[in-house]
Amino acid sequence: MVQVLLLDSNARSSQACSSLLDWSQYGLELKALLLPTVEAMMDAVEPLSCSLILIGMGNPDFGMELCERIRRISRVPIILLGGRGDFPLMRRALALQVSDCILHPVQARDLHDSLKALTKRLGITAGPAAADGASGEHGVSAAEPIIETVKQYVEQELHHNITLKKISALLHFNCAYLGQKFKCHVHMSFNEYLLQQRMEKAKALLEKTDMRIYEIAKRVGYTEIDWFYKKFKAYTGASANEYRKQLIDSA
Numbered sequence: 001m002v003q004v005l006l007l008d009s010n011a012r013s014s015q016a017c018s019s020l021l022d023w024s025q026y027g028l029e030l031k032a033l034l035l036p037t038v039e040a041m042m043d044a045v046e047p048l049s050c051s052l053i054l055i056g057m058g059n060p061d062f063g064m065e066l067c068e069r070i071r072r073i074s075r076v077p078i079i080l081l082g083g084r085g086d087f088p089l090m091r092r093a094l095a096l097q098v099s100d101c102i103l104h105p106v107q108a109r110d111l112h113d114s115l116k117a118l119t120k121r122l123g124i125t126a127g128p129a130a131a132d133g134a135s136g137e138h139g140v141s142a143a144e145p146i147i148e149t150v151k152q153y154v155e156q157e158l159h160h161n162i163t164l165k166k167i168s169a170l171l172h173f174n175c176a177y178l179g180q181k182f183k184c185h186v187h188m189s190f191n192e193y194l195l196q197q198r199m200e201k202a203k204a205l206l207e208k209t210d211m212r213i214y215e216i217a218k219r220v221g222y223t224e225i226d227w228f229y230k231k232f233k234a235y236t237g238a239s240a241n242e243y244r245k246q247l248i249d250s251a
Contacts, residue, residue, distance in 0.1 A: 001029035002124050005048065007041055007066060008034060008056030008081075017056065017081055020108045026115050027124040028052070038065050050076065051122060057083040057104075064092055071096050077122070079114055080145075081106050087156055090149035094171060101145040146171065146178070147185045154197055159219050164190045198222075199235040206244045213240045 004023065008014035014032050023030040031050075035041045045053075053070060057063040057080050067078060077099040083089060085103050093101050100114040119125075153167055164182075168175040182190050198220040205216045217228035232240050 002027055002052070002122075003048070003050045004028045004030050004052045004054065005045065005050045006030055006032040006054045006056070007045065008032070008058070009036055009041075009062050010034075010056060010058045013056045013058045013082060017054065017106060017111075020106065020111055021115070026119050028115070028119070038062060038069060041066055042069050045070065046073065051124075052076065052118065053078045054081055055079070056081050057101075060084070060086070060089055064089065067093070067096050067098065077118060079118070081111075085148050085152045087149060087152045090145055090152060091171060093145060094149065098145065101148070103148060146173070147182060150178070150182060150190070151193075154194060158197060158201060159221055161223075162194060162221065195231065195235065199232060202228075202232060202240070203236070203243065206240060207247050216240070 001024065006014060006017060008017070011034055014034050018030060018032050031048075033041060033044050035044060053076055055063050055066055055078060060083065063080060063083075067080070070076070070078065075097075078096070079099055080093055080101040082104045083093070083101050090101065099118055102110045102114060149171065150167055153170075154162060164179055165175050168178050171178070179190055182193070186193055188196070202216050202220045205211055205219060209216075211219070213228075214225050217223075217225050220228075222228035222231070229239060232243070236243055238246065
């Protein structure tokens with residue numbers, strides 16, 4: 001059995017993650033450490049030998065400081081559990097080369113997919129239950145942290161000029177590589193995804209607010225109203241004014 005450390009400062013989340021899977025089916029032996037401070041955790045971790053570390057992210061500051069401290073002494077694979085997808089936090093996680101970041105709430109399927117990929121890379125033999133899936137169902141693998149980070153950035157910066165080149169520079173990724181990776185996971189190009197997010201946000205604002213069209217255009221990242229009109233009609237089949245009128249008439 002290969003030893004895995006689960007490090008958390010919260011007893012409830014530690015117990016929840018520990019009980020999600022039958023760890024032995026992955027060829028892993030889980031040891032959970034529950035300590036209140038990073039210093040105490042590092043004192044406990046340093047003498048131990050392990051092939052994988054899981055860090056609970058219920059307290060993001062605690063989790064990231066612990067991750068940074070571990071990276072100073074080891075390149076052991078790290079999986080962050082229960083993160084909220086905050087862009088600055090995810091960017092720090094990528095810089096520390098974490099193997100995966102499973103967002104809150106942590107599901108058995110997501111953890112299974114992450115462990116399956118990692119144990120294969122580490123050459124660890126998993127049992128038949130692990131190979132078949134955590135719940136016997138076949139779902140989509142959890143997206144890699146970088147993809148969730150890009151999505152989070154788009155959501156937070158939708159009102160600004162967004163380009164994949166700019167995001168790539170922020171995350172220190174090759175633009176072409178990130179574009180290919182994004183399309184592989186999301187099944188559409190970055191520009192298609194960005195347009196979708198802008199148009200869906202515009203539709204929601206037309207439905208739920210009395211904002212003027214030019215205000216909505218700015219809110220979703222368009223400085224030229226004519227360009228917004230063109231994109232919106234191509235996306236919905238109706239102009240923004242017609243779309244709002246249809247909503248009012250059908251109410």
